[in-house]
Structures are given as structure tokens and as C-alpha cells.
Amino acid sequence: MQVSLDRARSAPPAPTGLGGPTWLVTPGTAPERFTTAVGSGAEVVLLDLEDSVPAAAKSDARAAVLAFAGGRAKGGAGPLLGVRINSADGTEGRRDIAAMAEQGAWPDLVVVPKVESGTDIAAIARAVRAAAAATHIWALVESPRAIVGLPGIVRAPDLAGVLFGAADYAAAAGCRITSRVLWYPRAQLVTAAAAAGIPAVDSPYFSLDDPAGLHRESLEAVELGFVGKVAVHPRQLPVIAQAFAPGPHELQAARAVLAAAAGASGSITTADGAMVGPPLVEAARAVVRRAERSTDSTPTSDWNAS
Template identity: 70%
Template sequence: MQPPLNRANSAPPAAAGPSGPTWLVTPGIAPARFDTAIGSGAEVVLLDLEDSVPTGSKADARAAVLAFAGAPTPGADGPLLGVRINAVDSAEGPRDLAAMGEGSLWPDLVVVPKVESSREIEAVVQAVRRAQVATKVWALIESPRGIVSLSGIVHTPALAGVLFGAADYAAAAGCQLTSRAMWYPRAQLVTAAAAAGIPAVDSPFFSLDDQDGLRSAALEAVELGFTGKVAVHPHQLSVIAKAFAPSPRELEAARAVLAAAAAAANAGGAITTADGVMVGPPLVDAALAVVRRAGHRPTVTTTSVTKVS
């Protein structure tokens, strides 16, 4: 877990890379749900000022979200607090940023929706820098134009990560909101994010009563290389967390790879085998990633392998 939220912003908030794979989005127009979201166990709680808020309720939602962001936080560890603002080229997006700046009520992270170029990100980064806060800026990619412009978007200075918006993408592309239809844009997003060295978080699964479908979608997100997935209801969080955690078999195999690599390194070699599979630097990196997902602290590199604590 990250250090406690500092919603009063008397000092810069903690670094806002997600501490785990579970994100929970909550409508900004429903302040009665905010405390429940904070206590849900999600690593990132994202209060939404955009799609879930009707046009006539934007001001009320903004006031509720920023009042919550500025409230003192009791207790110790807690999730990161994020806010999805309105699009920066809309009337409401600049108002969201202005209100944050005027009240010095900056969350741990700001999610910028409908990003199709670096320009939208740069505008928010500049606002954060003027405020001299440690708020991280994330881009929500949810259109075909955003996907084809990824190479410019992901390398925007100070961009902390990207999220995928499947529903808006499907509407814009004229395709169905199915797993197969989303393979291409999701793979493109993960590839671009990996090339830029930033995390990518997958779109929500919208069928609230389909736990098997959620499990399948979350496992697919892991397979594609996403670092997390957004939930739209707290009861989805445990399924997502379990999907992103390595299975006992995966963890055992990863430890076998690291042990074999350590033995090879101690013997002066770089290549060895584990359970009949050749082990070299790429497989060691993959094993390290599995161990990290399990919450352990590997003390190994591909050139100098020692042990896993």
C-alpha cells in the first residue's frame, strides 16, 4: 500500500504509480459512495467527473469530488486517489483544472479522457507543474484516432501511464464490445506503453453479474501485458486481484527459473535449463515479473543472480 492520502495538500502527495492492479471508478455525482470506495480494498480509487456525470450536474460533482480530495484522511494506509476530469478541449475540462488549482485540491493522479494527441496531456502537465504538486497524469485512450496516435502520446514528457476505454472505442470504431474485437487496440496500447516504459491499465468489464466473464477478461488482460484493470463495482475487485496474482504453479516455476539462473551465474555461465526449458536473460526477466506480482522482493538481475527474499 501507498502512504496515506494527503488530501489537504499541505505537502506533495505520494508518487502515484499504482501499488497494485485494482482500480475502482466511482461517479463523482455520488459522494455517499466515496468513503465506501476508499475502504473497498482497491489500490486506486478514481472519482469520475466525465461520462458518469450529466451535463447539468458537472458543477455539483466537481464540488463534491474536490471537497473530498481536500478532506483530512484518518487512518494509515489507503489507496491512491484519482480524478478523471472532463476532456481538456471541452468547456468542463479547463474548469476542473482551474478548480483544482484555485483550491490547491490536487489528487494523487489525474486521468485525462479522450486523448488523441500529446497536446491534451501537455495541457494538464503544465497545470500540475504550475501548482508545484506531485500529481501524476494518466491518459485514457478510447478512440481509433487515439490508438493510431499512440507513438506520440506515450512519449509525452511526464505521462505516468495509460488506460484503455473499450466502450467508447467500440462506439467510435463501429465494432462490437467483445473480447475478440478489442484484441487489436488493447495489444497496440500495451505494446506502445511497454516501449515507453509506462504501465497500461485495462478497461472495465461492464457485466456486473458475470463473474466468469470478468475472470476471463482479467486473465486475458494479464496475458496481454496490462498491469491492472478498472472495476466498476467493489465486488469485481477480488476477481481482478486474484487474476493478476500469479498462481502457485506460476510462482513455483518462476522460482525454479531464478534458482537455475543463480546456479548458472555462480558457475560463471549465463544460460542453463529449468524443468527442461532453456533459461536465459529474457526468461529471467519474466520470472522476476512473476515474483514481483506475488509481492515478493527479488534481489536478482539478468547479469547477477543471487536469491529471492
């Protein structure tokens, strides 16, 4: 049982204000997929205006994405809706922010790419505050410079969370997109986010026909402390959901910890021969919350191949 207790101890916290561990990114150039993405079972649907949109299509994609975001009722059933804007200090990013403000088409969250300092989210933060919008700002960390600058990024006012961008990081660092190489920046990101009390979400796994690899990398994300992972296709969602849901032994161990803590007269007790203190109890609660969340969503993969 000690192994299970150790896994419970390292379990990530419940995603507060996040929606859940399954994120699905959808190109802004494919408005016919927006409704399908919302119904895919993903807990966060992220409509992309940046990398997946060619320069000539930026205006049309922006119009389609904001029309969809503006027409979708907030606070209703279904996933959180996010928009990844263009770099906030570039022309297209400024246009994205201005259009959201002018149209009042504020999504549940905005992801700002290529963030390398806290000032990179300042423009969108000002716009959100000015509109009194209930929009959370997330920073996409995707360069060595950003990893070095993490203390300033994660402490930026109005920042709700961070995501890791493996592809851009690897390109900037001149390294391969492999687990062995990327454990260091991923661990750095999770550590900085945890210190700031905000969640971190892992980068997509880009091989669509390798569910075993996706499952392995998703389990690594759980081990590292990420609260979720981005999918690039709906058929990846069930794999991610399964990896982030506690297994039966982990859940059994967590419940044993909680039962022992409930019957203890002090803050320290034992469960199945292992010492249990407040940190293990809180980790056990997080495991149970993860299990409860995993029963609320059953992702589907009803989408034509990209």
C-alpha cells in the same frame, strides 16, 4: 513445466508507481460512496467527473470530488486516489483543472479522457508542474484515432500511464464490445506503452452479474500485458485481483528460474529442462513481485448495488 515458464515469460511487469492491478471507478455524483470506495480494497480509486456526471451536475460533482481529494492525506495508508476530469480541451475540463489549481486539491493521479495526441495532456501537465504537485497524469485512450496516434501519445512529457476505454472505442469504431474485436486495439496500446516504458490498464468489464466473463477477460488482460483492470463495482475487485495474482504453478516456475539463475556461473542456464536467460529471469522476478503484492490487499465487495 515449459507451459509455466512460458507464462512467466509473458507476465506483465510490476506496476511501478501504480498502486496495483485493481482500480475502482466511482461516480462523482455519489459522494456517500467515496469513503466506502477507499475502504473497498481497490489499490486505485478513481472518482469520475466525466461520463457518469450529467451536465447539470458537473459543478456539484466537482466540488464534492475536490473536497474529498483535498481533505485526504497524501502518502498515508490506503489506495491511491485519482480523478477522471472532463476532456481537457472543453469548458468543463478547463474548469476541473482550474479548480484543482485554485484549491490545491491535487489527487495522486489525474486521468484525462478522450486523448488523441500528446497535446491533449498539455494543459493539465502545465498546471501540475506549476503547482509542483506530486500528481501523475494518465491518458484514457478510447478511439481509433487515438490508437493510430499512440506513438505521439505515449511519448508525451509527464505522462505516467495509459488506460483503455472499450465503450467509447467501440462506439467510434462501430464495432461490438467483444474480446475478439478488441484484442487488436488493446494489444496496440500495451505494445506502445511498453515501448515508452509506461504501464497500461485495461477497460472495465460492464456486466456486473457475469463474474466468469470478468475473470476470463481479466486473464486476457494479463496475457496481453496490462498491469491492471478497472472495476465498476467493488464486487468485481476480488475477481480481478485473483486473475492478476500468479497461480501456484506459475509462481513455482518463476521461483525455479530464479533459483537456477542464482546458482548459474553465466547469464544462461536451465530450469526444469528449459533454457533460461536474462529475459526469463526478469520475467520471473516480476511474477514473484506480483505474488507479493497480491498478499497485501484483500478487496471486499461491501457496496449497495448501483
